[in-house]
Amino acid sequence: MLLNQFLILGAILFCIGVYGVIARKNAVLVLMSIELILNSVNINLLAFSLRNGSTDGHTFALYIIAIAAAEVGVGLAMVLLMYRNRRSVGLDELSEMKG
Amino acid sequence: MVAADLLIAQNIGFYLIAAIMVFGAFRVVTTRNVVHAALWLVVVLAGAAAQYILLAAEFVAVTQVLVYIGAVMVLFLFGTMLTRARIGTDSELNNKNWFMGIPVAVLLLATLIIALNDGFGDEQLPTDAAVVNTQQISDQIFGPYLLPFWALSFVLLAATIGAIVLARRD
Numbered sequence: 203m204l205l206n207q208f209l210i211l212g213a214i215l216f217c218i219g220v221y222g223v224i225a226r227k228n229a230v231l232v233l234m235s236i237e238l239i240l241n242s243v244n245i246n247l248l249a250f251s252l253r254n255g256s257t258d259g260h261t262f263a264l265y266i267i268a269i270a271a272a273e274v275g276v277g278l279a280m281v282l283l284m285y286r287n288r289r290s291v292g293l294d295e296l297s298e299m300k301g
Numbered sequence: 302m303v304a305a306d307l308l309i310a311q312n313i314g315f316y317l318i319a320a321i322m323v324f325g326a327f328r329v330v331t332t333r334n335v336v337h338a339a340l341w342l343v344v345v346l347a348g349a350a351a352q353y354i355l356l357a358a359e360f361v362a363v364t365q366v367l368v369y370i371g372a373v374m375v376l377f378l379f380g381t382m383l384t385r386a387r388i389g390t391d392s393e394l395n396n397k398n399w400f401m402g403i404p405v406a407v408l409l410l411a412t413l414i415i416a417l418n419d420g421f422g423d424e425q426l427p428t429d430a431a432v433v434n435t436q437q438i439s440d441q442i443f444g445p446y447l448l449p450f451w452a453l454s455f456v457l458l459a460a461t462i463g464a465i466v467l468a469r470r471d
Contacts, residue, residue, distance in 0.1 A: 203308070203311055203312060203315060203355070203425070203426045203428075204423055204424065204425060204426065205421050205424045205425070205426050206417055206418065206421045206422070206423065206424065207315060207316075207319075208315075208352070208356065208426075209417045209421065210413075210414060210417060211319045211322070211323075211352070213410060213413040213414060213417065214323055214326075214410065215322065215323070215326050215345070216409075216413070217406040217407075217409050217410040217413070218323070218326040218327060218329075218330055218406065219326070219330075220402070220405065220406050220409060221330055221402040221403065221405070221406035222329065222330035222402075223402075224396075224399070224401060224402035224405060224406075225330065225395050225396060225399035225400075225401075225402035226330065226394060226395060226396070226399075227393065227394060227395055227396045227399075228335060228394045230335055230377065230380050230381055230384065231329075231330075231335060231338055231394060233377070233380075234329055234338055234339065234342050234377065235329070235330060237342065237346075237369075237373070238326055238329065238330075238342070238345065241345065241346065241349045241369075244349065244353075244361070244365075245349060245352055245353075245356075248352075248353055248356040248358045248361060249356055249426070251356070251358070251433075252356050252357055252358075252426055252427065252430055253424070253426055253427070255427065255430065257433050257437045257438055257441050258441065260358055260360065260361055260433055260437075260438050260441070261438060261441045261442055261446050263353075263358070263361045264360075264361060264364060264438070264442070265446075265449060265450075265453055267361075267364055267365065267368050267369070268368075268453050268456075268457060269453070269456065270369075270373070271368055271372060271373055271457075272456055272457050272459075272460035272461075273460070274373050274376050274377070275376065275460050275461065275464045276460050276463050276464050276467070278376055278377070278379070278380040278464075279463070279464035279465075279467035279468040280467060281380055281384060282380065282383055282384065282467070282468050283467050283468065285383070285384040286470075291384050292393070294396060294397075
């Protein structure tokens with residue numbers, strides 16, 4: 203197997219995630235796109251770990267999975283709070299800090 | 302001969318799973334239904350776990366299944382159901398100028414692919430690599446990476462307390 207095929211798969215998933223973050227308005231869908239980005243990074247880390255014959259990438263991948271779980275927990279709590287206060291999860295409606 | 306056959310099988314598996322993952326990711330960002338997006342995300346995450354096994358990372362693959370498909374997806378479905386009274390098609394999931402994302406993503410992808418082809422070309426992955434077992438990973442986590450592990454524990458604690466404080470009704 204080529205190293206590049208894993209890296210390009212990671213790049214494609216990363217770009218789809220970036221598109222989702224830019225295009226989506228619903229906060230839950232933006233969080234899902236962030237999950238796509240984090241997964242593409244994990245694929246890269248594990249591919250380089252196999253290439254270099256070290257286990258450092260595995261450790262980083264596990265840490266990223268844990269951080270992603272924490273991020274989703276806090277993110278969905280914020281979305282819930284937003285929904286409770288404004289009955290909407292549209293990110294473009296959070297504009298009261300605009301001057 | 303046997304090793305070459307195995308390599309072909311690995312390549313076929315890779316491209317099959319990669320195609321499914323890319324299609325699933327595409328559906329996640331284009332579908333008009335939040336619950337469908339969550340279910341397509343399950344497809345992508347399961348495909349990622351399969352790729353981790355191809356990359357000889359069994360422990361990370363199992364953790365991916367447990368944490369992402371088990372826990373994070375339940376969180377997503379709960380979040381969807383708590384913030385939307387009705388489950389169904391919703392036409393206002395995208396921003397007004399959503400199309401701006403297309404050139405950004407395409408340009409980024411082109412840059413990344415050019416850079417990757419430039420940097421790694423047709424470099425082969427080692428075919429005789431031993432599967433990384435759990436003992437090696439735990440030696441890493443509780444050895445040189447102990448300090449980030451502690452920091453991560455505090456992050457998880459803070460996230461748990463923060464999520465409870467934010468979502469609590471008072």
